[in-house]
Amino acid sequence: MYIPALVLFVIFIFFPFVEGIKISYTNWDGYNQDYSWVQWDNYRRMFSDPQILNVIQNTFIYGIGSTVLQNLMGLLYALLLNQSFRSKGITRTIIYLPVIISPLIMGYIWYFIFQYYGGALNDIILLFRDEPVNLLASPEINVWLITLVNTYQYLGIAMIIYLAGLQVIPKDYYEAAQIDGASKFSQFLHVTWPLLAPSVTINIVLNLIGGLKLFDVITSLTGGGPGYASASLSTLMYQLYFARQDAGYAAALGNLMFVIISVISITSLYLLRRKEVAH
Template identity: 45%
Template sequence: MKKKRRQYLMLTIPAILLLALFLGVPLVNGIRVSLYKWNGYSQNMRFIGIENFVKAFQDKLFFKTLGNTMIYGFGSTLFQNILGLSTALLLNQKFKGRNAVRAILYMPIMISGFIMGQILYFFVQMDGGVFNEMLGWFGIAPVYWTETGLKATIVCMIANSWQYMGICMILYLAGLQGIPDMYREAARLDGAGPMQVFRHVTLPLLIPSIISAVVLNLIGGFKMYDVIVALTGGGPSRGSLSLSYYIQLLYFQDEKAGYASAVGVIMFFVILVITIPINEFLKRREVEY
C-alpha cells in the first residue's frame, strides 16, 4: 500500500513542478513586486513595504473595478447557467436538426474574445450600429448603449455570457445524458409532474455539472479581459474595466508596476475567497447515484 502511494506521488511530481513553475514562481514574484515602487521597466526598484496595498484600499477606481469584476463574474455565471441549462434541456429532446442547433450554439466559443468584441462593437455602436439601425426602422431614437461605465459593463457582461454560454450548454448536456432514465421514470410513476421531476430528480443529479459550470464561469468572468478591450476599451472613463484589464493598464500604460502587482495579489485572494466556499457549498449538495 505504501509503495503504491509512493508511486502515485511520483506520478504527480511533473504536474506539481509545472504548477510551481508557471503558477508558483509568478505568484511569488508578483507578491515581491507588489512591495516595491517600480515603473515596470527600469532597473531600479524602491522597497515601500505594504504601501501599494494601503493605496489600493484608498483607490476609488480599484473599488469600482472590483465591483465591475463582480458583475462580470456573477452576472456572466448567472446568465450563462440559465441560458446553458435551458438550451441543454431543449437539446436533450429528440428533434430534427438537433445536432445543427448544438453546433450553431457552440460556435461563438470558437472565435477569440477579442474578435467577438470587435464584431459586437458594430452592433452597439451609437452612430450607425446594428441595434440602433434596427431601432430606427421603428422610429425609435438611437440608444447610447455604452454611455456610462455601468451600461458598458452590462453590455460586456452580456457579450461574454452569450459567447461562452455554449460551455454551460455542453456541460449540462453531458450531465443530463449521464442521468439514467430509470430515476425520472420512477418519479413519474410516483405521480411527479415535469417540474417536480426536474426539481427533485434532474437538478440534484446535475450538481456535479453545476459545480463545474459555476466555478468555470466565475473564474472566466473574473478574468474577463479581451471582450472588454475590443468592445469598450475599458471606458468610458475606465468605467467598464475588469481587475485584469485594470492591472494591465496600471502596469504597462500608467507605469505603476508595483501597484499593479498589489492589485493582482488582491485579485488572487478575492477569487480564492469567493470560489472556494461556492465550490464547497455546491459539493455538499452533490447526490450519489
C-alpha cells in the same frame, strides 16, 4: 512522470506568483532595472483609491452576472436539446460555435453592433428615433452589455456540461416518477435537478473564475471606459502596467484579484460539494 508537469508549474505559475508578491512591495515601473522598496504603500494606496470600489463592483457584476445567465440559459438549452428532434446536432453546434472564437475577436464583432456611428443596433434604432444611442459610453449600460456578450460566448460550455449530466441520469428514475403520477415539473424538481448537482458545481465554479478575471471582451468593447466606468481588476492592472508604468501598484491589484477569486471559488466549491453529498 509528474516531474515535467511540476517543473512547468513552478516556472510558469509559482515563480511568477511569488515575483508578483515581491513586486507589489516596490515602486517598479515594469521596465527599468532600478526600483526601491515601498513596503505597504501600494496596498494603502489601493484601499484609499476612490476608483477601486467601482472596479471591484464591476468585477463582481461580470463574475456573478455571467454565472447566473450562463447557467440559466445553458440549462434551458440542455433541457431542450436533450429531447429527440431533427437537426438537434446542428443546433448544438451553432450554440457552441461562439466558444471557439477568440474573446477579443468576439468583442470586436459586438463592437460593430453596439458602436455609436454605423452600429447595426443603432441603424435599427434610427428607424424609430432621430438620434442613435451611445450604449458603450453609458456607465449604466455598458457593464451589462459586456456581461451579456460574455454570457453569449460561453453559454455553450455550460450547455455541454449540463447535457453530459442529463444523459447519465437513468431513465428508470423518470419511468418510476411517471408511474407515481409526477408531473414534468415535479420530475425536474425531484429527479433531474438533484442528480445534476455535479454539473451545477462544475459550471458555477468555472463561470465564476472566468467572469471574475474577464479581460478580452472589456478591452475590445470599451477599453474599460469611459474613464474606469466599465473596468475590471484585470483591465485596470493592464492599464496601470502598460499605460501608466506603475507595475508595483498593478501587482498589488493582481494579488487582490487572486484573493477574491480564490475565496469565492473555494467557498463556492465547498458549499456546492456539500450540497452534492446531501443529495
